[in-house]
C-alpha cells in the first residue's frame with residue numbers, strides 16, 4: 404500500500420537524521436541557504452560588436468548594458484573552439500573538445516560525463532535548462548528541461564520537454580524566456596537554482612519577430628573597414644572558406660527576397676529563391692506571413708529594379724544581413740530585460756549570479772564574412788558579463804584572459820562544491836572580485852576541428868597571448884600565421900616567415916607546444932576523417 408504523504412515525509416526526515424553528519428542534508432534543512440542562484444543566459448552567435456556596452460557602432464542593447472553596469476564586463480573572454488555544440492560541451496564539462504568528445508557539431512555529447520549541472524543537482528541545487536541545446540543526446544543533470552530540437556525554429560517552434568515533442572505558438576526568444584520565468588516562479592524557493600537559458604537568436608537565418616520587423620527601416624549600418632579584405636598575406640585557409648557575405652548568403656533563405664508572382668516562368672535562380680522562401684515561411688501563420696513579406700516588400704522591389712552588381716550588390720547584402728541580425732538581437736535584449744525585471748520584483752538580485760554570454764563570437768562583415776570558426780578575433784571572442792552584487796563590484800571592465808572552459812569551475816566554486824580534477828579551466832571567482840591571482844594564465848589555447856563541413860574553414864589550432872597570435876592550419880594544408888595584435892589589431896598582416904619576427908615565432912611555437920602538452924592535445928591525427936576533400940572516390944564509397 405502506498406505510504407500517505409505525511410507518513411513518507413516523517414520517515415524520510417528520520418532517515419536523513421539517522422544517517423549522520425557525513426550525509427549531505429539539503430542545506431535548507433539548516434536554515435536559510437546562502438548559496439547563490441545561477442542564471443546563465445547564452446545567446447547563439449551574438450557578437451560583441453553588436454552589444455552597445457562593448458561597441459556602440461551598430462546597435463543599442465539597453466538591458467544587456469544594464470546588466471554590465473551592475474557587474475563585470477570581460478574584454479578578453481575567448482572560446483576554445485568557435486562553433487556551437489563544442490562550445491556548449493566545454494561549458495558543461497570544463498574540458499576541451501578533445502577531452503569531452505564534442506569536437507564538432509556532428510558528434511553527440513556523451514551525457515554520462517561529469518558536468519557542472521549534475522554536480523550542482525547533487526549538491527541540492529534545483530537545475531533547469533531552456534532553449535537551444537544542440538548536443539543530440541538528451542540533457543542530463545537537470546530537474547527540468549525544455550529544448551529546441553537541433554537548431555530550432557524562430558516562429559512557432561517545436562520544443563522537446565522532458566522527452567515530449569510539441570509545437571508551440573509564438574516567437575522563440577519570447578517562448579524560451581517565458582519557460583524560464585515560469586520555472587522560476589514554481590518549485591522550492593528554499594533551494595538555490597541553476598538555470599541555463601539558451602537563446603536560439605541571433606543564429607542564421609536571422610528571422611526577426613513581428614515587433615522588430617520594421618526596425619532600422621531605411622537606415623544603413625557602417626560597413627567594417629576590413630569588408631573587402633583580399634587575404635593577401637594569409638594562408639590559403641582564409642581564401643578557401645565559404646562564408647563570404649558577397650558569395651555565400653542566399654537570396655531567399657538568408658536575405659529574405661520574396662519570389663516574384665509568376666512561378667510559371669521561373670528561371671532556375673528564381674525557382675531557388677521560391678524554394679527557400681517557401682521553406683522559411685513554412686511555420687508562419689497566414690497573418691505572420693503577410694506581415695513578414697510586407698516588411699521587406701518595398702526594399703525587395705527596389706532591389707529587383709536596381710540590378711545591382713559587384714561591390715554594390717555585396718554592400719546591399721551586408722545591409723540586409725546586418726539589419727536582420729540586429730533585429731533578432733533587439734528581441735534578445737528585450738527578453739534579457741524581462742528576466743532582470745523579474746529578479747528585481749522577486750528580490751533575487753543580490754543573491755543571483757547572472758551571466759550573459761554567447762556560444763562564440765561572429766563576423767559582422769569583418770573580412771567580408773558572416774559565421775565564425777576561425778581563430779581570428781571576431782569569432783574567438785565571446786561577450787561575457789557577470790553580475791553578482793553580493794560579491795562583485797558594479798561597473799568593472801576586466802582585461803584578464805578568460806575562457807568558456809572556466810565556467811564550470813566558477814559555478815562549482817560559488818556553490819562550495821569541489822571541482823573534479825579532470826576539469827581543465829579555472830574558477831573566475833577571484834578574478835570577478837578584482838583579486839586576480841598572480842599566476843593567472845597569460846596565453847590561451849584554441850583548436851577548431853569541423854572540416855570538411857559547412858563553410859569549409861580548415862582545421863587549425865593556435866595560441867593567443869596578450870600581444871601575439873600564432874595559428875597552425877593542418878590536415879589538407881600545412882600553414883602558419885602570426886599576428887602582432889598590438890600593431891595590427893584587425894589581423895591583416897600575417898608576419899609568419901618575416902625574419903624580423905623569427906624570434907617571436909619561435910617563442911610562440913614553444914608556448915603552443917607547452918599548452919598542447921598541458922591540455923593533452925598533442926596528437927594532430929586523432930580526430931582526422933579518413934579522407935581529404937577532393938580525394939578520388941574509392942570502391943567502398
Ligand code: SGN
Nearest residue numbers: 447448486487488508607608774857
Ligand atoms: C547551420 C548554418 C551554418 C552554421 C551552422 C552551425 N547553416 O548549418 O551557417 O555555421 O548551422 O552553427 S543554415 O543554412 O542551416 O542556417 S552553430 O551555431 O550551430 O554552430
Ligand code: CA
Nearest residue numbers: 447448487762
Ligand atoms: Ca553558435
